Amino acid sequence: MTTVTSNVRKQTIARAMAEAIAQEMRTDPRVFVMGEDIGQLGGVFGNTRGLFEEFGPERVRDTPISETAFIGAAVGAAADGMRPVVELMFVDFFGVCMDAIYNLMAKNTYFSGGKLSIPVVLMTATGGGYSDAGQHSQCLHATFAHLPGMKVVAPSNAYDAKGLMISAIRDDNPVIYLFHKALQGMGWLGTEPASIVHVPEEAYTVPIGKAATVREGRDVTIVGITSGVHHALKAAEQLEQKGVSAEVIDLRSLVPLDREHVINSVRKTGRLIVVDEDYQSYGVTGEIIASVVEADISMLKSPPKRVAYPDIPIPFSRPMEQWALPNPAKIVAAYESMVK
Amino acid sequence: MTPTREQKIWMYEHMLVSRYLEEMIEEIYMEGKTPAFNMAAGPIPGEMHLSKGQEPCAVGVCVHLKPFDVVTATHRPHHIAVAKGVDLNKMTAEIFGKATGLSGGRGGHMHIFDPDVNFSCSGIIGQSVGPAVGAALSRKLQKKEGVAVAFLGEGAVNQGAFHEGLNLAAVWKLPVIFVIEDNGWGISVPKTASTAVEHNDIRAQAYGIPGHYVPGNNPLEIFRVAGEAIARARRGEGPSLIEIETLRMAGHFMGDAEQYRPKEELAMLKARDPIVAMRTYLMTVDKMSEAEDQEIVTRARKRAEAAIAFAKESPYPRGEEALEKVFV
The missing domain is CATH 3.40.50.920 (Rossmann fold)
Structure with a gap:
């Protein structure tokens, strides 16, 4: 009897994101994660699942509901040599913390004449289609893409999700990482089967800025x-x-x-x-x-x-x-x- | 905690450097701006927020800091930058918008960044807080030496950023000190009209951290309180909040006629000059001689003059250089 082993390794975007962060955290002690419910819960959208168990509360930090403070803190930590990955739970919540995003994170490199690197990854959930109404369903692609000083990526499938996350973490500039809720593979937010694709186990990058x-x-x-x-x-x-x-x-x-x-x-x-x-x-x-x-x-x-x-x-x-x-x-x- | 004579002289001298630099900036700023005041005209365009009168806050805190410690400051940053050891020539060139400035002219006077001494500031009220908390977190995570100090004005304490940042720093027990420079005025609105409490040190109680109020705009008192708070942070015992009563000797920005400010208060400004008070103190208590004073004054003035000369002689950036340094 022979066993056919499939080398297809299908993953959801949520799992691919978490895997990418975990792999970077294993090799780079400067990488840490902050956000609301990203610790024991593993993220409301599943994209930090398993990180708390593997890396503990020092490097996977649940924050108070204080986006201004923790995104501002990410800017300060990044300027001091860390590589924070922070989550703004829903992109719609940017209203309370945009100062830290577009006035600090996006501009401090320019205002330092290129001397300061601000390697923050800000991941945030976008999209609707599940009747959550106008404060939890927006995409706001243009809002972020319009403002200079931040790279903006948004994967449509798990392969790109992992590769773009690794690229984003390794990038020396701030990267806004937009993930669409209906593509996360969470089931309860609707799942687009075509977003669940083969994801290689090893770390790899998908270049930022390439369609x-x-x-x-x-x-x-x-x-x-x-x-x-x-x-x-x-x-x-x-x-x-x-x-x-x-x-x-x-x-x-x-x-x-x-x-x-x-x-x-x-x-x-x-x-x-x-x-x-x-x-x-x-x-x-x-x-x-x-x-x-x-x-x-x-x-x-x-x-x-x-x-x-x-x-x-x-x-x-x-x-x-x-x-x-x-x-x-x-x-x-x-x-x-x-x-x- | 009392300063040594050497530390007192250091504080006095850095107050003077900041003051002389600002007096020279003040004069040059008005070039091209009379008779009609046009902010865009002259060798130093844009808003200009002078810090004169507030120098004690900067020196009394920064005398305890090393270059590896982190300072985040406000839209009124000159005195703090001077005390933190920011390159004076490059800072002044930045204020003039010259190519030799700290950021090659991209930031100007409200956006002074000198990573060599871990100094930065922001023109946005309250936004000094988050980055200082983050720098402190970074030191804790990296087990690296150093504390962070966030300066902010008394007008900033009614911003969410202040409260969120204090809470986060307290929850995570981070080595950060929040220093409120209370000059009594948020542009034209007096503190009494904007803030529900007389002194903001009591707001520290809401976050379970020590709070201190320092009256009198006195560098020696600031030295003592800041020294204890910084030592506490270095021991890993967490954040502190300090509010310092200080004095805005100028308008909110240059060109501000200050018609909102009581005449009696304006008339008192010179008499309350903290540099004059510090000189008197040094002469009486520390037996500083006229000759020694002159030496310090000359040294300070020369540094400011050299910085101004460097800025004036430096070239402007080319327009198209604006496209560079958006990303690293």
Whole structure:
């Protein structure tokens, strides 16, 4: 009898994040974790599970509900040679602590003329779709990506989640690490099966600032990030049934933004749809479209389209929220309106 | 805890360096800004928050610190930077926006960073607290020598950052000292109109840490109280809070006509100058001679003059250098 051993090691984003942090903590004593409920609970979204048991309360520190203090403290600890990984439980909570983020963390390197390194990883949960309403469901991609001095990454699958986390921890600059709740594989927040993928056991990096083509195609480029990538992949399957070949790009990072990758794809396909669960106006969708248009407007066969969250607070009631969210059908419809 | 004669002279001299530097800055700041006051004009543009009158807070605390100790300061940072040993030439060049400044002109007077002596500050009220707590945590985690001192104004204590930071430092028993410079005024609002308690030292009780109030803007008293708090932190016994009664001898910023300030208070400023008081003290108690005083005064003035000359002679950065140093 023979046993077939599979070398596929499927993991959720939550597990991949925790594994990445643990591996870095084992090799680098400067790495430590702070946040609310990230200790014994293992994080409300599971991404610090097991760390408290392995590294103890000195290096895995549950904080009081004091984001201003502990994110400010992360800045001070990073300037003093540590590499803190801090969690802002929901991105929506940035309101109380943005000073520490955009006035300290993002600017102290510049104000020191590049002498001070602030290697903080700020991980925070984004996204809706589970009726948690407007103070616990936002993405706020553009809010962070707009402000200079911070790198911003947001994985759509567990492989990227681990590699981006290791890159973020090793980066000498502040990195905002946005993870989408519905992609965490937590079950109770809805689980996107396609986010659960093979994750190598050894430590590896995914470069910050590099987009990935997750599906190749000829007729249209669909650009997304986190949940938007999964909507785009489903839309691409539906379009294939109709004989349309869609290319799907996962941005993976918002800062630095891999504009070249998108431009090269649009040069090939001639059409562009950008998907984003963040608010539409002044956001990622507009930035991607502007970048393509600035590069060479003549490569577009039709005006670009965006499928983003309308400019409204996120409603509670299921029919309203689901109506407002991006989805594959909206992407397919966007394509059809382009070629009409 | 009483200072040695040497420590007293050190405090006096650093108060003088800060004062002379600010007097020179004050004069140059007004160049190009008369008759119409335009903040953007002249060799030193932007807001200018002078610290004159508050020098005792800086020297009385920093005399106990080593370069490896961490200090975070406020939008009014000159006196503290001088006492912490920040490179005076580079700091002054920074205030002028020159390429030779600490950050090559990216920060200016409210954003003085000198990692060589672990000094930084922030123009945002209350934001000196978090980074000091974090630096103290870093020392504890690394088992590395050093304490952190966060300076803040009495106007900052009604910010959440202050209360969150004190609580966190106390819960984690960190080697950090919070020093409130109480100059009585948050821009134009008197402390009595903004703060529910007369002295903020009692707020330490809310966090189970020692609180001290130091009246009189007296470097010797500040020396004693700060010395005990810093020694306590070095022994690993946790944070302390100190509020110091001090004196804002200038407006909130230069160009502030201070019409909100009682005339009697303004008339008293010169008479309450802490440097004059310190000189008198040194002459009577420590038998400082006129000649010795002159020597110290000359030394201090020369340092300030040299820093101003360095700043004036330094080139401006090129505009496009603004694109550099966003990331390391």
